[in-house]
Amino acid sequence: MSANRTTEPSETTVSRQDGPALRVTGLRKEYGPVVALADARLALTGGEIHALVGENGSGKSTLVNLVSGTVAPTAGSVEIAGQVLLRNTPAAAARLGVMTVFQDGSMLPELTVGQNLYIGTRADQRPRYHQVDAWAQELLETSGITGVSSRTATREIPPGDRQLIEIARAVHARPPLLILDEATSALDASGVDRVMDMIVRSAAAGSAVLFVTHRLGEVFRVAHNISVLRDGEWQSTVPASSLSTGDLVDLMAGTSVGLDFPVRPGVPADAPVVLTGRGLSQGNLKDVSLDVRAGEVLGLAGADGNGQGLLLRALGANAGAGGVLTVGDTELRSPVAAKAKGVVYLSGDRKRESLFPTLSVLENLTAGVLGRLRENGLVHPRREREHAREQIQAFGIRVGSPAQPVSFLSGGNQQKVAISRALSDAPRVLLVDEPTQGVDVRSRMDIYRTLRAAADAGSAVVVVSSDAAELAGICDRIAVMSRGRIITELDGPTATEDSIVSAFAVESEVVDPASSAAVSAATSGGSVRRVLRAHEDLFRLGVLAVVLVALFSYAQGVNPSFSSAASIYNIGLLALPLTVAAVAQFWVLLVGGIDIAVGATMGLSLVALSFTATSGGGAMLAVVAVVTVVVCGLLVGALNALLVEGAKIVAVVATIATMGIAGGLALVLRPTAAGLLSPDLLTWLTHQTGALPTLTLVLVPLLLVGDWCIWRSGPGVRLRAAGLQPNYALRLGIPVRRLRVASYLACGVTAGLAGLVLAGSVGTGEATAGNDFTLLSMAAPVLGGASLLGGRGCLFGCLLGGLLLALSNTIVPMLGISDAWSFMIVGILTVVALLAYSRGGENTSGVRSLVIRVLRRPGPAGVPSGA
Numbered sequence: 001m002s003a004n005r006t007t008e009p010s011e012t013t014v015s016r017q018d019g020p021a022l023r024v025t026g027l028r029k030e031y032g033p034v035v036a037l038a039d040a041r042l043a044l045t046g047g048e049i050h051a052l053v054g055e056n057g058s059g060k061s062t063l064v065n066l067v068s069g070t071v072a073p074t075a076g077s078v079e080i081a082g083q084v085l086l087r088n089t090p091a092a093a094a095r096l097g098v099m100t101v102f103q104d105g106s107m108l109p110e111l112t113v114g115q116n117l118y119i120g121t122r123a124d125q126r127p128r129y130h131q132v133d134a135w136a137q138e139l140l141e142t143s144g145i146t147g148v149s150s151r152t153a154t155r156e157i158p159p160g161d162r163q164l165i166e167i168a169r170a171v172h173a174r175p176p177l178l179i180l181d182e183a184t185s186a187l188d189a190s191g192v193d194r195v196m197d198m199i200v201r202s203a204a205a206g207s208a209v210l211f212v213t214h215r216l217g218e219v220f221r222v223a224h225n226i227s228v229l230r231d232g233e234w235q236s237t238v239p240a241s242s243l244s245t246g247d248l249v250d251l252m253a254g255t256s257v258g259l260d261f262p263v264r265p266g267v268p269a270d271a272p273v274v275l276t277g278r279g280l281s282q283g284n285l286k287d288v289s290l291d292v293r294a295g296e297v298l299g300l301a302g303a304d305g306n307g308q309g310l311l312l313r314a315l316g317a318n319a320g321a322g323g324v325l326t327v328g329d330t331e332l333r334s335p336v337a338a339k340a341k342g343v344v345y346l347s348g349d350r351k352r353e354s355l356f357p358t359l360s361v362l363e364n365l366t367a368g369v370l371g372r373l374r375e376n377g378l379v380h381p382r383r384e385r386e387h388a389r390e391q392i393q394a395f396g397i398r399v400g401s402p403a404q405p406v407s408f409l410s411g412g413n414q415q416k417v418a419i420s421r422a423l424s425d426a427p428r429v430l431l432v433d434e435p436t437q438g439v440d441v442r443s444r445m446d447i448y449r450t451l452r453a454a455a456d457a458g459s460a461v462v463v464v465s466s467d468a469a470e471l472a473g474i475c476d477r478i479a480v481m482s483r484g485r486i487i488t489e490l491d492g493p494t495a496t497e498d499s500i501v502s503a504f505a506v507e508s509e510v511v512d513p514a515s516s517a518a519v520s521a522a523t524s525g526g527s528v529r530r531v532l533r534a535h536e537d538l539f540r541l542g543v544l545a546v547v548l549v550a551l552f553s554y555a556q557g558v559n560p561s562f563s564s565a566a567s568i569y570n571i572g573l574l575a576l577p578l579t580v581a582a583v584a585q586f587w588v589l590l591v592g593g594i595d596i597a598v599g600a601t602m603g604l605s606l607v608a609l610s611f612t613a614t615s616g617g618g619a620m621l622a623v624v625a626v627v628t629v630v631v632c633g634l635l636v637g638a639l640n641a642l643l644v645e646g647a648k649i650v651a652v653v654a655t656i657a658t659m660g661i662a663g664g665l666a667l668v669l670r671p672t673a674a675g676l677l678s679p680d681l682l683t684w685l686t687h688q689t690g691a692l693p694t695l696t697l698v699l700v701p702l703l704l705v706g707d708w709c710i711w712r713s714g715p716g717v718r719l720r721a722a723g724l725q726p727n728y729a730l731r732l733g734i735p736v737r738r739l740r741v742a743s744y745l746a747c748g749v750t751a752g753l754a755g756l757v758l759a760g761s762v763g764t765g766e767a768t769a770g771n772d773f774t775l776l777s778m779a780a781p782v783l784g785g786a787s788l789l790g791g792r793g794c795l796f797g798c799l800l801g802g803l804l805l806a807l808s809n810t811i812v813p814m815l816g817i818s819d820a821w822s823f824m825i826v827g828i829l830t831v832v833a834l835l836a837y838s839r840g841g842e843n844t845s846g847v848r849s850l851v852i853r854v855l856r857r858p859g860p861a862g863v864p865s866g867a
């Protein structure tokens with residue numbers, strides 16, 4: 001990664017337009033009693049780089065969200081390139097020319113880099129989908145990102161590279177208004193250089209750039225003008241050249257702020273070693289040995305992705321790391337053992353690993369010290385509140401109420417909650433990754449003082465930071481890493497930002513730029529595992545196919561006539577309605593929904609057919625039958641969509657209600673089975689070609705074409721994105737709600753068609769005939785690889801899942817055991833699939849996801865600020 005430190009702001013790069021690229025007037029946003037932004041005003045012209053600064057919680061991200069259309073203002077207006085933003089949606093803002101890189105990113109980990117670039121680019125600027133990889137690779141290369149392949153799964157690349165790619169995507173679009181909200185927070189010096197370079201080039205090309213950051217050095221490097229917010233109120237807009245850093249910090253804080261690093265008393269020569277690592281290895285972390293002593297602050301420095309993060313995790317006894325880690329005489333083999341010995345690890349991935357986003361600020365603050373807050377065996381609410389209040393005061397956490405969900409806090413305030421919790425248990429060793437990411441200057445100083453105080457009180461503190469100045473300011477000792485090894489150690493008090501950077505820059509010149517991705521990928525296992533992860537969905541299908549073949553062979557061993565044409569045909573007939581019901585369920589699972597009413601819809605359709613399709617033949621009968629089930633399915637689907645997306649009722653609850661309504665209506669119409677269906681219809685539905693039902697032969701190509709559309713087309717990727725991360729998808733202008741409504745309708749229609757297929761074997765209007773499919777319609781797609789969290793699986797998997805269930809249903813009687821076993825087998829198979837597919841990744845399909853799904857409210861939740 002080439003460093004470029006010559007990006008000076010220059011008035012000559014500003015090409016002024018007639019009107020402003022952005023004009024914000026009287027903008028106000030209230031969240032209940034919290035006034036996040038009051039009467040904000042701002043104006044930017046094309047070619048201008050405008051920094052927006054303020055302390056944590058001052059309203060910067062709120063302003064960004066309002067201009068980007070992700071939240072609606074309480075009052076005021078946003079004008080982009082002369083046009084008022086009338087609809088508060090990201091798509092509307094994007095149409096007016098806004099491109100935003102959000103504080104917490106919007107790259108979907110489950111998609112490839114190329115797919116992410118594709119869905120984040122305006123329709124008129126992206127290629128046809130089959131050219132996506134080549135187009136994305138070129139975009140990466142022209143942006144100077146050379147170590148990353150467009151085909152790599154985004155989850156495999158480190159956060160810094162993700163951030164760079166996202167910025168490159170936004171800059172490449174040459175938008176009239178480019179917004180970067182703390183877009184450099186995960187970047188090291190060389191990454192920051194590139195971003196500064198991109199910003200300057202973007203402005204030179206005519207974009208107005210609104211740049212939000214806590215790194216004031218970056219502000220003075222590129223900004224022409226600076227606007228300051230304090231406590232949600234606009235303070236002033238001034239030319240960058242008229243202020244010093246100190247003036248700006250004072251303006252942000254509203255008071256004079258000391259910017260001196262805390263005094264380092266020095267670590268006594270006889271300070272005991274509290275944590276020892278020997279031969280620590282994991283992926284690209286190579287055989288590192290290290291002693292950490294009581295009372296010292298040890299920094300781990302290096303270019304992004306050279307093993308610092310892995311070493312810090314290994315020191316916290318992260319699972320999978322090789323080597324020996326000891327505290328005193330005790331060897332630590334797990335994070336739990338480490339925690340018991342006072343070794344506390346605080347991840348840099350705040351959102352996923354450091355906080356409980358749905359719990360309140362109070363619960364997050366007290367989670368680590370509940371033992372101390374007990375009285376008579378129970379946690380005492382008053383002591384809990386007091387502890388939370390003390391921490392809020394000590395760390396200056398800006399919070400409406402301690403009962404607020406922590407995800408509603410601004411990014412910097414969330415970081416303070418995480419740090420405060422890590423410190424509240426007086427750890428023997430504190431391991432912190434990026435302690436001040438997203439934190440304002442004043443709070444940064446508070447955190448430095450707190451870390452120093454912890455060390456002075458006898459704790460050992462190990463810090464990874466991409467900010468070399470920070471390490472130089474607070475560390476007693478700095479271990480510099482390159483390519484997974486410690487290459488040198490610097491004495492903290494005499495080390496400077498420059499000496500640290502040059503120590504690893506010398507080595508970095510020969511570092512393979514792809515190594516950062518490689519090091520990151522190493523956190524999740526070796527190359528075989530990586531290949532498996534990359535083709536995980538295919539792998540699941542393969543496993544399922546093997547299980548099917550094994551079951552079939554077993555059954556044939558027990559009963560040789562099992563492979564006869566008649567037997568295969570019967571299994572096919574059994575699997576058909578199951579597969580179509582599974583496909584119905586799959587549509588909603590794909591976008592993160594669930595439909596309990598699939599079985600009831602099938603029953604209702606069957607009953608309706610018993611009124612409309614009892615006689616006649618030819619094309620007319622076919623049309624009547626299809627129209628009947630489609631209308632039934634549409635009605636149920638529309639009701640589901642209305643309740644889930646309109647009334648915002650949790651999907652499980654809403655569709656249970658729909659199940660009751662559809663099932664009840666079917667019973668009212670046919671209290672007992674009656675109304676024989678037309679013999680012609682039954683003949684069509686059960687027609688045989690070779691050893692298979694003809695409908696199976698029709699279905700298979702349809703499923704394959706459907707899978708091609710889902711996995712290999714632009715709309716398919718956008719649909720999956722809506723299921724994988726609705727909040728991110730929404731920001732990228734994907735109409736998540738519309739897609740969900742469409743999915744419920746598609747689910748209803750397909751469930752109606754499943755009812756028609758079922759009619760072939762039932763033959764009469766039996767209201768309860770679909771009941772078994774309530775569970776089976778969920779089990780089959782899950783067995784076929786679908787995720788209960790959305791965005792995963794395929795239609796062909798539904799077929800294999802349906803076949804497996806049909807096969808197990810057929811085999812049970814052969815074993816001479818009760819039919820009741822088939823229900824248990826379905827349950828057991830589903831749980832096994834959920835457990836087998838469950839993993840600790842970024843979008844799991846495991847038991848955890850089922851719990852989340854059941855508890856989750858529908859619709860993309862309000863995008864948490866800075867979450």
Ligand SMILES: Nc1ncnc2c1ncn2[C@@H]1O[C@H](COP(=O)(O)OP(=O)(O)OP(=O)(O)O)[C@@H](O)[C@H]1O
Nearest residue numbers: 031036056057058059060061062409410411412865
């Ligand atoms: N969805 C929400 N519900 C309730 N309060 C919110 C919500 N989003 C933001 N806030 C509050 O609005 C205020 C401003 O938050 P905002 O995220 O805009 O601050 P910020 O200046 O971007 O801070 P940081 O630098 O820490 O990211 C904060 O007090 C925050 O708690």
